[in-house]
Amino acid sequence: MSGVRVLVGTRKGAFILTSDGKRDKWDIAGPHFGGWEIYHVKGSPVDPNRLYASQSSGWFGQLIQRSNDAGKTWEPVGNKFVYDGTPGTHQWYDGTPHPWEFKRVWHLEPSLTDPDKVYAGIEDAALFYSADGGQNWAELSGLRGHGTGPHWMPGAGGMCLHTILLDQNVPGRMFIAISAAGAFRSDDAGKTWRPINNGLNSKFLPDPTAEVGHCVHRLAMHKSRPGVLFMQKHWDVMRTDNAGDSWTEVSGNLPTDFGFVIDVHAHEPETIYVVPIKSDSEHYPIDGKLRVYRSRSGGNEWEELSKGLPQRDCYVNVLRDAMAVDSLDKCGIYFGTTGGQVYASSDAGDSWAPIVRDLPAVVSVEVQTLP
Amino acid sequence: MTNSATTALIRVELPAHLRTLARVGAEITVSAALNAEGRVTPHAILDAIELAHPMLRGTIRDQVTHQRRPFLRFFACAEDWSHESADAPLPGEVASGQEPFLVIGAIAGG
Numbered sequence: 001m002s003g004v005r006v007l008v009g010t011r012k013g014a015f016i017l018t019s020d021g022k023r024d025k026w027d028i029a030g031p032h033f034g035g036w037e038i039y040h041v042k043g044s045p046v047d048p049n050r051l052y053a054s055q056s057s058g059w060f061g062q063l064i065q066r067s068n069d070a071g072k073t074w075e076p077v078g079n080k081f082v083y084d085g086t087p088g089t090h091q092w093y094d095g096t097p098h099p100w101e102f103k104r105v106w107h108l109e110p111s112l113t114d115p116d117k118v119y120a121g122i123e124d125a126a127l128f129y130s131a132d133g134g135q136n137w138a139e140l141s142g143l144r145g146h147g148t149g150p151h152w153m154p155g156a157g158g159m160c161l162h163t164i165l166l167d168q169n170v171p172g173r174m175f176i177a178i179s180a181a182g183a184f185r186s187d188d189a190g191k192t193w194r195p196i197n198n199g200l201n202s203k204f205l206p207d208p209t210a211e212v213g214h215c216v217h218r219l220a221m222h223k224s225r226p227g228v229l230f231m232q233k234h235w236d237v238m239r240t241d242n243a244g245d246s247w248t249e250v251s252g253n254l255p256t257d258f259g260f261v262i263d264v265h266a267h268e269p270e271t272i273y274v275v276p277i278k279s280d281s282e283h284y285p286i287d288g289k290l291r292v293y294r295s296r297s298g299g300n301e302w303e304e305l306s307k308g309l310p311q312r313d314c315y316v317n318v319l320r321d322a323m324a325v326d327s328l329d330k331c332g333i334y335f336g337t338t339g340g341q342v343y344a345s346s347d348a349g350d351s352w353a354p355i356v357r358d359l360p361a362v363v364s365v366e367v368q369t370l371p
Numbered sequence: 372m373t374n375s376a377t378t379a380l381i382r383v384e385l386p387a388h389l390r391t392l393a394r395v396g397a398e399i400t401v402s403a404a405l406n407a408e409g410r411v412t413p414h415a416i417l418d419a420i421e422l423a424h425p426m427l428r429g430t431i432r433d434q435v436t437h438q439r440r441p442f443l444r445f446f447a448c449a450e451d452w453s454h455e456s457a458d459a460p461l462p463g464e465v466a467s468g469q470e471p472f473l474v475i476g477a478i479a480g481g
Contacts, residue, residue, distance in 0.1 A: 034391075035388055036388065057388065058442055059386070059388070059440065059442040059443060059476045059477070060386075060388060060389060060392075060430040060431075060440065060443075060476075061429050061430055061433075061440060062429065063392070063426075063429075063430070076392065076426040079428070079429045079434075080428075080429065080434045080435075082434075082435055
C-alpha cells in the first residue's frame with residue numbers, strides 16, 4: 001500500500017510523521033537535531049530516501065544534514081556558504097545600504113532528476129547550488145548580480161530567499177521568491193535572472209508598482225501548468241498565466257488576503273489553498289478561528305474549510321513553508337502552525353484532523369508520497 | 372606536551388549541542404600545534420578541533436574570517452579569552468593538560 005511521509009521543521013528540531021495511504025494513523029519520529037532550528041527538510045523527487053535538512057542556531061550557525069535512509073540516520077555535509085565576489089549592499093529597513101551577510105538557509109530544493117543536486121535559498125537572499133550531495137556549495141550569482149540587488153530589503157522575518165520552484169516542463173526554467181524583493185525567473189538554469197513583478201502593488205513602497213521590493217510570501221505551481229503560478233503576497237493573492245510576465249489579483253471574497261502559505265491541489269491545477277491571517281501586525285486567524293480557504297477556480301471565488309479545525313481561541317500562525325500536498329487520491333493537504341500542531345486533510349480539505357498537536361513551533365512542512 | 376614539543380594534547384570542553392553533533396563526550400582531547408615559543412593559542416586549538424571533528428567547522432568560528440561566533444565565548448584558567456587575539460598564548464596549564472580550554476555558549480535567549 002502506498003504511504004505518506006511528512007517532514008516537519010520546527011524551532012527546536014525536525015520530526016518525521018509517517019502513515020499508510022489511509023492517512024488516519026501516524027507514527028511520529030523525532031526530534032532530530034533537538035534544540036536546533038530546522039527551517040526546512042525536503043526529500044529528493046527521484047530518491048525519496050535522500051533527505052536534506054537545514055539545521056541552524058544563533059549560537060552555532062548553519063549546518064546542512066543529509067540522510068540516505070529516509071531520516072533514520074543523518075550526516076552533516078557542507079556548510080560553507082560564501083557569496084560570489086564582493087557581496088556589496090542591499091537596503092536596510094530604513095532604506096540605507098547594508099552589507100550582505102549570510103545568516104541561514106531557509107529552503108532546500110532537490111533537483112527533479114538527480115538526488116545529489118540541490119539548491120539552497122538563503123538569508124541574506126541568494127541562491128546556492130550543490131552538485132555533490134551538499135558537500136560543496138556555490139552561489140548562482142546571476143540572481144544577486146542582475147542589477148536590482150541593491151534595492152532589495154528585508155521583510156520582518158529577514159531578507160530570505162524562501163521559494164524555489166523547478167519547472168519540469170520547460171528545461172532550465174526556475175522561479176524563486178524573496179521577501180522583500182519579489183519574484184524572479186531564470187530560463188537558463190539559474191545563470192541569468194529577471195524580476196517578474198509586473199502587476200504587484202505594495203503600498204509600503206515609495207513606488208507601489210516598482211520592479212522590485214515586493215514582499216512575496218510564497219509561490220506555488222502545478223507541474224502540469226508551467227506558465228501558471230500562484231502567489232501569496234504580504235497582502236494580496238495573485239496569479240499569473242504567463243510565467244510571471246504579469247500578475248492579476250485573485251483575492252476575491254477572502255476574509256483577509258494577508259497570509260503566508262499557498263499551495264495547489266495535486267490533481268486539480270485550478271484548485272488552490274491559502275490560510276488567511278488577520279493582518280501584518282496581527283499574525284493570527286481572524287476571530288480566533290483557524291480556517292483554510294480553497295478556490296476551485298484558480299482564485300477569486302473562495303470557500304471556507306473549517307471542519308475539524310479549532311473555531312475558537314486559536315491564535316497561531318501558519319508560516320510560509322508550512323503547507324504541502326500529497327499526490328494520493330484523494331489529495332492530502334497538510335499544514336503546521338506556530339502552536340506546534342500539524343493538521344492534515346485526506347479529502348482535499350473538506351475535513352481536517354491534527355496529526356500531532358504539541359510540537360515546537362512549526363516552520364516548514366513537506367510531504368513525500370511513497371509508492 | 373609530546374616529545375617533539377611541536378604539539379600538545381589539549382583538553383577541550385564543548386557546549387552540549389556541539390558534543391551531540393560531534394558525537395563526543397563532555398571533554399575531548401586534541402593535538403594542537405605549539406607556536407615558536409612553545410605556547411598554545413586559541414587559533415591552534417580551534418584548528419585542531421576542526422581537523423579532528425570536521426563537522427564542527429563553522430560552528431565555533433566563521434569558516435572564512437575565523438572570527439569567533441558572537442554567541443560563543445572562550446574561557447581558560449578562570450579567565451575570559453573571548454576578546455583576546457586568537458594568536459595570544461594561553462596559560463601553560465592549558466598546554467600541559469592541567470586545565471581545559473572551554474568553549475561556552477553565551478546565555479542569550481531560550
